[in-house]
Amino acid sequence: MTYTPSEFLVDLLNAKSPSGAEGQSQAVFDKYVESHSDSYERDVLGNRIATLEGNGGPSVMFSGHLDELGFIITYIDEKGFLYFATIGGHDRIIIPGRRVLIQTNKGVVKGVTGKRAVHLMNAEDREKVPKINEMWIDIAAANKEDALSRVQVGDVATYDHEFELIHGSVGAARAFDNKCGAYIVGETLRRLSADNESLKAKVISVGTAQEEIGVRGATTSSYGVNPDFAVAVDVGHSTDHPDCDKRKFGETKLGAGPIITRGPNINPIVFNKLIEAAKKRDIPYQLEGDPRPTGTDARAIQMARSGVATGLISVPLRYMHTPSEMVDLEDVEQSIRLLEGFAKDLQVGENGNW
Template sequence: MSYKEFLVQLSEASGVSGYEGEVSDVIKKAFKEIGHEVTSDNLGNLICFKKGKNPKGRKIMLAAHMDEVGLMVKDIDANGFIKFTTIGGVDQRTLLCQEVIVHGKEKVYGIIGVKPPHLTTPEERSKPLEIDNLLIDTGYDFEEINKLVEIGDVVTIKRQVYNLQNNHIAGKALDDRVGVAILYYSLQELNKLQHDVDVYFVATVQEEVGTRGATTSAFKIQPDIGIAIDVGFGKTPELNQFDTIEMGKGPAFTVGPNIHPGVFNHLKTTAKDHYIPYQVEVAANHSGTDAWPMQVSCSGVATGVISIPLRYMHTSVETVNLSDVEKSGKVLAHFIASLNDENMEELLCY
């Protein structure tokens, strides 16, 4: 299976933070099909292990989160309309008129409706709707919906992946399913190379609600190096260029206190050596990624972040350029292949 086919499956699968079962099954199947065993831990992280040749057992952990932001049922009114709250950083401005899937006893399809403009006052039209005033309409009445849906059921946006021009695709949950696809692509690339270090490809859970999966998996693995693969703000006309990274111009390597300078510099060297374009992203404090808990796991881990340019973050039309996936996967594979015991000692020193 190509990484693009895998990414489409990932995007269209459901997996709200804490309820990642459906997308987890997609990931497990794909990694097993290319000949690698996948295990899970108590929190639900998926870990694919690839043994290196170095008898000293140096370890690198690559982390990309599988969970997505979403909704949760909090009440059902007397007419069968569903009231809901959010899980993770959902932008409520984007919820109006969305098609949704309520994951009850079976999948129930609905829409988030809105009052017709003809019946709204000028004051109502000038203000954004609060989430407490939004409802999901499934067409069922109170008795029918209560047979299928309970308070606490999760809700996801119903969205297919769309092909845009110039190698772009758009869909939901590309934050950070694109990172998981890069793990898959880099593993395929690494299968063509020799490497000394042991590699742990980890699809983490519950990143959107506090980077919880990376916290537990890093503690279990205790890597020498940890790299988070996540998304950054893709450039659009209204955004400041200093807060964004360019689409199609390769991954961005993050620099800042969450990042080990040796890892940052070695990523840049690897990209230059293999003629892979890259960008630099500044994170002056918290990187907002799985690298944050990895860095302070156990006695500390040398961390790095690879960011993929993504437009329209935390919406149902997140957009990436597929060439950035390929460039990121190749950088990761060659970075791993370049590590040996001698340069690891030098790289990990401050």
């Protein structure tokens, strides 16, 4: 039986949206979420803030970031080769020899990331990972003038790797981190909107901007929303592959449900409510212990204003920050069910004080 992924999710995965240039993923979120919201806001950082008013219960913010890794053009040489800086945390060894798509005000320009060929290196150079300024993007330009007729400094690019099912419900994509999180929070609101009369909690699903360069959208949106509770949704490392020491990184795997985090970034009441919601609905889940502020929107949300009772769920993912991240879409579906249940279980008068 062929697995059929959500059109909303696929559209988000195919959107090109490096941090600071989230326009394509914003448009997808607008298309699928705005009409299901009681109110819908766009702010100056590019966040998308969708609200269901609920019926007198506490407010809960669900956060999933819309941005992804990318490149930004910084210099064009006389021969028409483009030099770039990375947007977000790239593994430099993965960059060369990739097809890329450059977003310009004239449309998409195709290119290839280049470096000196291995045949032209000595033995010592072959052991080194090239620095960013030792790589470039080749758009087959005749010279600088030709290149400048098509691109300009400040244009952004992404890898040309689209979503594809690999086997069953397991797929690969350029930016499961974190288009699947943005999809989960948006789809949760869509489903809750169908039964809004029985929903006590006020639900605010936020597609945040610029997470990959410092959780910037979550910082401003959580201050503005000022929720009683929050759950950030991101991806987490699935450690069920070779060369991953579980003594260092814990044990998580694809297809075993969302990862629920514990640690100082996590409010214990929120954690317990997530576990209760999962058990009540027979939702499989996994646990992660993190001893410090997490590298997710949860870090910023917890510290907004006088503090927010914050939780974190993560979709297990292999090969993070590569052009072919791998996720089991059943884990994505279970994450939506978990957020739905968490929201429905919140009652009037509850808070996260402990």
